[in-house]
Amino acid sequence: MSEYRLEMRGVVKTFPGVKALDHAQLQLRPGTVHALMGENGAGKSTLMKCMFGIYHMDEGEVIYEGEPVEIKGPLDALNRGIAMVHQELQPIPERSIGENIYVGRYPTKKVGPITVIDHEKMYESAAKVLEEVHLNYDPKAKLGSLSVSQMQLVEIAKAVSADCKVLILDEPTSSLTAAEVEALFTIVDELRAKGVSIVYISHKMDEILRISDEVTIMRDGQYIGTWASKELTTDFIITKMVGRELSNLYPPRENVPGEVVFEVEDFTSINPKSFRHASFSVRKGEILGVAGLVGAQRTELMEGLFGLRCHAAGKITYKGQELKINQPRDAINNGIAMLTEDRRATGILGVLSIADNVSISSLNKYLIGGIMLDDKKIEQLVQDNVAKLSIKTPSSKTLIQSLSGGNQQKVLISRWLANDPDVFILDEPTRGIDVGAKYEIYCIIAELAKQGKSIIMISSEMSELIGMSDRIMVMCDGRVTGFIDGKDANQENIMALATQFE
Amino acid sequence: MEKKFDIKKFLSNNAIIILIAILALAVGFSTQNFFSANNLKNLIANVSPRFIIACGVSGCLITKGTDLSAGRQVGLAACLSAMLLQSVDYAARMIPGLPDIPWFLALLIVMAVMACFGAINGCVIAYLKVPPFIATLGMQTIVYGLCSVITGNQPMGGFKPSYSNVALGAIGPIPYLAIFALIVGLFMWFLYNKTRHGKYMYAIGGNENAAQVAGVNVTATLIRIYVLAAVLYGLAGFLVGAKAGGASTATGFGYELEAIAACTIGGVSTNGGVGKVPGILVGVLVFEILKICLQFLRVDPAYTFIAQGLVIIVAVALDLRKYLAKK
Amino acid sequence: MEQNDKKTPAPRRDPSQLNAIEKFYEKFRGIPLKYIDIFIIVCLVALAAVVLIGSLKGFGVL
Numbered sequence: 001m002s003e004y005r006l007e008m009r010g011v012v013k014t015f016p017g018v019k020a021l022d023h024a025q026l027q028l029r030p031g032t033v034h035a036l037m038g039e040n041g042a043g044k045s046t047l048m049k050c051m052f053g054i055y056h057m058d059e060g061e062v063i064y065e066g067e068p069v070e071i072k073g074p075l076d077a078l079n080r081g082i083a084m085v086h087q088e089l090q091p092i093p094e095r096s097i098g099e100n101i102y103v104g105r106y107p108t109k110k111v112g113p114i115t116v117i118d119h120e121k122m123y124e125s126a127a128k129v130l131e132e133v134h135l136n137y138d139p140k141a142k143l144g145s146l147s148v149s150q151m152q153l154v155e156i157a158k159a160v161s162a163d164c165k166v167l168i169l170d171e172p173t174s175s176l177t178a179a180e181v182e183a184l185f186t187i188v189d190e191l192r193a194k195g196v197s198i199v200y201i202s203h204k205m206d207e208i209l210r211i212s213d214e215v216t217i218m219r220d221g222q223y224i225g226t227w228a229s230k231e232l233t234t235d236f237i238i239t240k241m242v243g244r245e246l247s248n249l250y251p252p253r254e255n256v257p258g259e260v261v262f263e264v265e266d267f268t269s270i271n272p273k274s275f276r277h278a279s280f281s282v283r284k285g286e287i288l289g290v291a292g293l294v295g296a297q298r299t300e301l302m303e304g305l306f307g308l309r310c311h312a313a314g315k316i317t318y319k320g321q322e323l324k325i326n327q328p329r330d331a332i333n334n335g336i337a338m339l340t341e342d343r344r345a346t347g348i349l350g351v352l353s354i355a356d357n358v359s360i361s362s363l364n365k366y367l368i369g370g371i372m373l374d375d376k377k378i379e380q381l382v383q384d385n386v387a388k389l390s391i392k393t394p395s396s397k398t399l400i401q402s403l404s405g406g407n408q409q410k411v412l413i414s415r416w417l418a419n420d421p422d423v424f425i426l427d428e429p430t431r432g433i434d435v436g437a438k439y440e441i442y443c444i445i446a447e448l449a450k451q452g453k454s455i456i457m458i459s460s461e462m463s464e465l466i467g468m469s470d471r472i473m474v475m476c477d478g479r480v481t482g483f484i485d486g487k488d489a490n491q492e493n494i495m496a497l498a499t500q501f502e
Numbered sequence: 503m504e505k506k507f508d509i510k511k512f513l514s515n516n517a518i519i520i521l522i523a524i525l526a527l528a529v530g531f532s533t534q535n536f537f538s539a540n541n542l543k544n545l546i547a548n549v550s551p552r553f554i555i556a557c558g559v560s561g562c563l564i565t566k567g568t569d570l571s572a573g574r575q576v577g578l579a580a581c582l583s584a585m586l587l588q589s590v591d592y593a594a595r596m597i598p599g600l601p602d603i604p605w606f607l608a609l610l611i612v613m614a615v616m617a618c619f620g621a622i623n624g625c626v627i628a629y630l631k632v633p634p635f636i637a638t639l640g641m642q643t644i645v646y647g648l649c650s651v652i653t654g655n656q657p658m659g660g661f662k663p664s665y666s667n668v669a670l671g672a673i674g675p676i677p678y679l680a681i682f683a684l685i686v687g688l689f690m691w692f693l694y695n696k697t698r699h700g701k702y703m704y705a706i707g708g709n710e711n712a713a714q715v716a717g718v719n720v721t722a723t724l725i726r727i728y729v730l731a732a733v734l735y736g737l738a739g740f741l742v743g744a745k746a747g748g749a750s751t752a753t754g755f756g757y758e759l760e761a762i763a764a765c766t767i768g769g770v771s772t773n774g775g776v777g778k779v780p781g782i783l784v785g786v787l788v789f790e791i792l793k794i795c796l797q798f799l800r801v802d803p804a805y806t807f808i809a810q811g812l813v814i815i816v817a818v819a820l821d822l823r824k825y826l827a828k829k
Numbered sequence: 830m831e832q833n834d835k836k837t838p839a840p841r842r843d844p845s846q847l848n849a850i851e852k853f854y855e856k857f858r859g860i861p862l863k864y865i866d867i868f869i870i871v872c873l874v875a876l877a878a879v880v881l882i883g884s885l886k887g888f889g890v891l
Binding site: 306308327328329332338340345346347348349350351352356359360361363364367371372373375415 | 708718
């Protein structure tokens with residue numbers, strides 16, 4: 001019998017236009033914590049879904065405990081002892097915790113000829129399970145009464161309760177507090193001691209290096225390699241995940257910042273806990289990075305400038321002229337564009353086509369006789385942008401929600417470019433985008449700066465800020481705490497300013 | 503595996519349409535006069551005003567709203583039209599001193615008046631951010647109350663011949679009613695597909711926040727939608743009055759329910775952001791054909807009412823199912 | 830259709846994004862689709878019954 005409890009070999013999975021998995025593989029030993037790492041889009045979740053039977057593999061095999069198997073779905077996997085805690089929770093808040101834990105596999109009993117749910121047994125088992133993972137919630141309480149992080153712990157309890165041999169944790173700590181992360185690690189240690197194989201998918205380097213025994217790295221759907229954790233460093237992992245030497249992550253920039261064109265003075269929110277007395281300026285052809293911790297109110301400040309939030313005081317000037325901005329349309333008419341942080345919530349018009357998404361902000365330019373839309377000109381606009389920004393899409397009529405994150409972002413950039421803005425605010429422009437597309441977007445940003453546009457870029461990725469900014473503005477708790485010149489910027493001085501609480 | 507999925511999906515998406523088609527065929531082959539020119543004319547006459555109403559409601563539905571005041575607005579419009587267009591020599595004339603008004607002038611006046619109600623709906627929903635369900639529910643009662651007051655709860659009849667003729671006349675084989683519906687249909691199709699307003703409407707329906715960020719003037723678009731809806735109710739009320747030869751405070755009662763259900767059947771998802779004009783026509787046809795089938799089957803009116811209610815419930819349940827399955 | 834980045838079945842949208850009808854639909858979130866299908870079929874059977882009985886009544890049979 002092989003030393004591996006679970007093996008996946010030669011897995012290939014293609015979706016229309018995208019090769020999600022290209023001969024990927026995975027080997028799990030019993031009693032091990034095996035980390036699975038890769039950038040967004042590397043194929044980690046897809047590989048797990050193939051194992052779980054949620055997706056059907058085009059090629060490849062799964063070998064479980066020495067035998068090739070075909071897993072038909074999550075319940076089948078669960079019955080074989082393979083459990084998964086998903087990254088995005090699917091809780092039923094209206095129902096009790098116990099019901100959520102046993103959803104789909106309620107313990108039953110017979111009352112005469114009818115089979116009903118055995119509530120007593122369910123709550124008894126649920127209580128035991130919760131105890132096992134050191135959670136003292138009342139299994140009869142409604143799931144919705146818990147906080148998001150507590151719900152995530154219940155999800156983990158659910159997987160553990162299935163008495164599994166393989167446990168897959170997909171970004172389990174994304175909503176947990178530090179204390180809860182410790183609790184999770186305790187559970188993981190206990191499971192490892194019991195001989196369970198644990199797959200730990202995460203972006204967080206420090207967690208991975210701490211808790212895992214082995215690390216498998218994937219990139220663009222391919223298997224890159226497996227290493228013992230104690231031999232790894234953060235830099236090595238990043239290089240393997242990204243496929244490029246750290247020095248080549250960002251394109252060369254040819255922009256030459258000119259005179260100051262955009263000035264913000266004493267900008268203060270109507271919410272006293274939000275941004276206050278923010279003042280800064282941006283030059284023509286300059287990329288101003290905006291750094292800060294979560295909660296620093298960077299997004300809020302930019303939304304305020306764009307007219308999405310109300311401000312109590314402050315002045316915005318462009319080329320010496322004061323701008324009155326009370327809603328996005330005012331900002332747009334004054335040549336400001338904003339790529340929002342959460343493109344699914346406030347960016348893309350998901351159920352509309354790419355053509356609609358690209359043209360929506362500039363329809364006034366494509367009219368026949370002032371009333372009728374000129375579809376031909378709009379199509380031309382779309383094609384021009386598809387070519388210019390390398391947007392991968394079957395056609396202009398495709399719904400934007402079926403595009404990858406990177407391509408969606410490019411469509412949104414096209415939307416703004418159609419109005420030829422002078423100031424471009426980008427809020428986490430490369431969040432949730434795969435490696436290849438990230439580089440393309442950096443190139444686009446660099447090109448825009450070269451053309452003389454002023455770019456304001458909020459980012460939480462230190463290396464991105466340092467790699468792309470001419471100057472960095474740092475915020476802390478709603479205040480602008482300082483500016484750092486691009487060439488002097490490093491992790492330490494940025495963090496110093498980002499943690500300068502009053 | 504692929505093919506099986508297709509048929510199942512097709513069936514569940516178009517279940518009601520298929521059912522009614524089967525019913526119509528069954529009735530047609532087992533009764534007299536179903537497949538006749540007269541019946542067809544009848545169908546077209548019934549469909550036309552209902553289609554216009556459904557077109558009005560569709561804009562509200564597409565932007566994730568609703569308009570529960572549609573029916574009562576139609577009623578008010580019918581009553582106003584009646585008041586303006588009774589024969590000069592009619593004994594029980596509502597406004598005794600009123601001079602003889604050409605019907606198209608009366609129509610314009612009625613549409614202008616209804617537009618005001620639409621504007622109020624639109625402002626309350628867009629500026630005061632009152633949920634459309636509640637705003638239009640309130641408007642429904644207000645309109646009914648106004649109608650009662652204006653007409654003194656007295657049913658009206660005795661229309662001048664040129665008004666009645668709007669409903670009875672035709673150009674060749676095509677009834678005037680159908681021409682009104684056709685013009686409205688073409689206008690709506692153009693508006694929804696070839697104008698900025700249409701794009702903004704679908705954008706708001708798809709994701710109102712994203713539309714706002716993209717610079718769409720959400721308040722203006724919403725107000726236009728409810729005003730247009732009201733104008734269409736005005737036209738429909740005018741036609742309904744002519745067709746019935748009379749109008750009262752009871753006119754139009756419950757029309758919104760059927761209009762919304764027709765839109766739902768026709769693919770204007772309550773999820774917003776989707777919905778095409780031909781679909782609206784199909785939805786309205788389904789209901790009118792159902793009604794005619796039941797008539798031919800001599801179904802008792804009370805039972806007809808129940809049957810229609812069941813169709814509405816099934817339409818909503820199917821839409822609910824589609825919503826839950828998607829997520 | 831999958832994308833290259835992380836996108837599992839759409840996450841539950843927060844209540845502020847839903848309209849009245851969707852809030853109503855969300856109440857049925859916990860019920861398996863099977864039961865809704867059964868409900869639909871029951872309604873259709875009821876519809877057929879109503880039409881049949883109403884028609885028979887109309888013809889004076891019942």
